[in-house]
Amino acid sequence: MLQTAPSRAGPPPAHAPDAGAPILSIQRLGKSYDKDKRVLDGIDLDIRRGEIFALLGPNGAGKTTLISIVCGIVNPGEGRVLVDGHDIVRDYRAARSVIGLVPQELTTDAFETVWATVSYSRGLFGHPPDPAHIERILRQLTLWDKRDAKIMTLSGGMKRRVLIAKALSHEPRLLFLDEPTAGVDVKLRQEMWQVVRELRESGVTVILTTHYIEEAEEMADRVGVINGGKLLLVEEKAALMQKLGRKELVLTLQEPARAVPAALEPYDLALSDDGFELRYTYNTRAEETDIARLLEAVAGAGLRLRDVTTRQSSLEDIFVDLVGERA
């Protein structure tokens, strides 16, 4: 379990953020690398303190550009970004100090030790050395035993955890994880998810970009879907799945059907290849569904049922509807 960073003694900071205000506020953000192509187009997004927000989109959607702007790596085109109330352009130092970024690529100093590289990252933010804090994060990320190991000797999973430790070295309150589990195996992916949950419990707000639906479905409190530089929607994950979700009713037959009987055509049923299953898709939001009438029509057509089951559509189905491709 990760621990909350200890509060520091001393006077309150000159800038005392409003606890109810979003930790990140993106307003009408636009970006073009060249004249003809909008990479980000009118993005408005507020991130709440303490949430895990998944920014979901296919390759080239603009995810990395968006977080690179917030992190001060890429210049914003138009619009305004406030991090904990600090404007990322006018007040970039204060804004940057709130943010930790775990980049997509494994860029670590191969010949350095874990301890040295994480301590160095803290120094880059102008923070005085704090061995107790570095020890705490290395223990949290189960890297303590490896503190004297050179980065190049570590496994892929450990290297990823070193990147997180580096990003946490200056005690950020907002952590960006750019494609945290791209190309990693299932075990490592679950390990990363656990680390992220524990970070959230420790009070860090997490924004992760991903093109794995499963990751957003598993991790996020809220999901934003981005495509072609536009934020298509932002929703509570649970509400999103309910609102846009559909259900599939699967009717398993006692004997296989060769074709969908003419009387059932209005229901637009799909027949499985073996003829044993008829599938009916319906909207869970509809006040009234046709299920009762469908079942009567099935009996009327002389089909005998062995079983009836339903399946809720997944975030993947929703994503395909929105973006028009599988992640």
Ligand SMILES: Nc1ncnc2c1ncn2[C@@H]1O[C@H](COP(=O)(O)OP(=O)(O)OP(=O)(O)O)[C@@H](O)[C@H]1O
């Ligand atoms: N430095 C750059 N110069 C010109 N075009 C760029 C630059 N960086 C990104 N782009 C373009 O901007 C678009 C968005 O890229 P971006 O990397 O933000 O997408 P992404 O959603 O993060 O995709 P991926 O999942 O592949 O990283 C792409 O069409 C990309 O080719």
